Structure formats: structure tokens, C-alpha cells
Amino acid sequence: MLMLSPMEAFEIYQLLSFPVAINNVIFYLLVSTFIAIGIYFYVQILRLKLVGNWWSVLNESLYRTLLQMATDYIGKTNGLLYFTLIYSIFHLVLFSNLIGLVPYSSTPTVEIVVTLSVAFTLLIGVLLVGFISNKLQLLAAFIPAGTPLGLIPLMILLELLAYCTRTLSLGLRLAVNMITGHILAKVCVGFIWIAFYSSIKGITTSTGLSLFILVVVFPMLLLLLTVFLGLEILIAYLQAYIFTFITCITIKDITILTNHERTEE
Numbered sequence: 001m002l003m004l005s006p007m008e009a010f011e012i013y014q015l016l017s018f019p020v021a022i023n024n025v026i027f028y029l030l031v032s033t034f035i036a037i038g039i040y041f042y043v044q045i046l047r048l049k050l051v052g053n054w055w056s057v058l059n060e061s062l063y064r065t066l067l068q069m070a071t072d073y074i075g076k077t078n079g080l081l082y083f084t085l086i087y088s089i090f091h092l093v094l095f096s097n098l099i100g101l102v103p104y105s106s107t108p109t110v111e112i113v114v115t116l117s118v119a120f121t122l123l124i125g126v127l128l129v130g131f132i133s134n135k136l137q138l139l140a141a142f143i144p145a146g147t148p149l150g151l152i153p154l155m156i157l158l159e160l161l162a163y164c165t166r167t168l169s170l171g172l173r174l175a176v177n178m179i180t181g182h183i184l185a186k187v188c189v190g191f192i193w194i195a196f197y198s199s200i201k202g203i204t205t206s207t208g209l210s211l212f213i214l215v216v217v218f219p220m221l222l223l224l225l226t227v228f229l230g231l232e233i234l235i236a237y238l239q240a241y242i243f244t245f246i247t248c249i250t251i252k253d254i255t256i257l258t259n260h261e262r263t264e265e
Contacts, residue, residue: 012111029108032095036088066090066244073248082251089122090244093174097236100182101229109239110178116171122247123167130254138254163250170246174239181232188228192221 100107
């Protein structure tokens, strides 16, 4: 009986050779993007009907949740400006997490280089937008209230380090949670396969214990695996939500100095 390593699902291999090489991680990241865009247009078509289905209800629920998050944590004005970005990030991460639950597929978000690239790209983009909007006043976002004048340069440096650390943890948290969940799922499937294979082999030799395992224990293991995969779907959603939530917090800290936000405050 051939047993493969649980780390096999995380191997990177080249699929296509163009001027830009396409490996399995990039391929499934593109698949996740096309799925998110396809579902969006599909739901838009459903909105033309008087009676929607569960796809439209699910999309409306996610839409309202993300819109509420953006307006609550970023602000009413800037929240609407950044809502398209928040909506796109959430669905990209969500479908990248979910596509890894399909057998013989890869999960782009288990690669630390992918999650860190997305996290630091968002941080740099937000800093650039904040600098364009506020110029040197952006430094005020890195100075806690009541800081003595002599400690301002040190506090700015420490706050910038804190932002980089938050961004680092943002990418690592997503990748580590996806890696551990997929490894546990692969190990559970391996144990169930060993139990099934041993039971079938024992039945041929008329072993009563093997028959008991096949009839009683094996269905229980399948039920537990089903519950575990359901939990993995929930974790995939929660990780996408947490990633988007921390992104909103980071955007809020940078954009709170804009004229619109100061007027609202």
C-alpha cells in the first residue's frame, strides 16, 4: 500500500511555460479570481429576476457584512471608497482557501510568499495613498497622543515597526492556519484509508475484528471526517474575514487624517 506524505499538497511545480512561468499556485490563484468574478456576474444576472435563489441571498449577506465592516472601521466616506478593494480581497482569499479542499488541488494561501506579498502590497498601497492625501501629515498617524517632543522620532520608528509586524502577522496567520488545517485533513484521510484497507484485507482472512472495524468504526470515521471538513470550510471563511478585518483597521489608521474623516469626527 502506497502512502503519500501530508506535505505533498504543498509542493510547487510548473504547469505551463510562457514568457512568464505558470506554476500550480499561480494557476489556482487565477482560478479563484475567475470564480469570484464569475459568481459576481452570475448574481448580478439573478438580480434581474423578481425571485432570487440562495446564491443571491448568500451574496447579499456577504455584501452587507463587508459594507458594514468597511463603514464601521474605516468611516462612512472612506469606507465606501475602499469598499471595492475590501470586497475583492475577501472573495479572493475566501475562494483561495476553499479551492484547496477540492481533492488533488492546491491552495494558494498556504504559500507564505503569496500571503506576505498580498499583505505587504496592501500596506505599501495604503501608505502611498495616505502620503498622497496627507503629505507629511501622515506621520501624525504614527505618533501616539501626549508623546514628548524629543521622543517623536523614536515613536515614529517604533510605530512603523509595529505596522510592519502587524502586516507580517497578517500574512503568516493566514498561511499557518491553512497549512495546519490541510495537514490535519490529509492525516485523517490517511488514517481512514489505512483502517479501510486493513479491514478489507482482514475480511479476506476471515477476521472478526476487521469486519467490526469495517461495519461500525469506518462509518464513524467518515462522519468525523465530514464534520472536520465542515470545520475547515468555516475556518476558510473566518480567515478571509480576519484578513479583511485587519486590512480595514490598517486603512483606518492611515486615512483617519483626511479632511473628510476629520469633518465627520
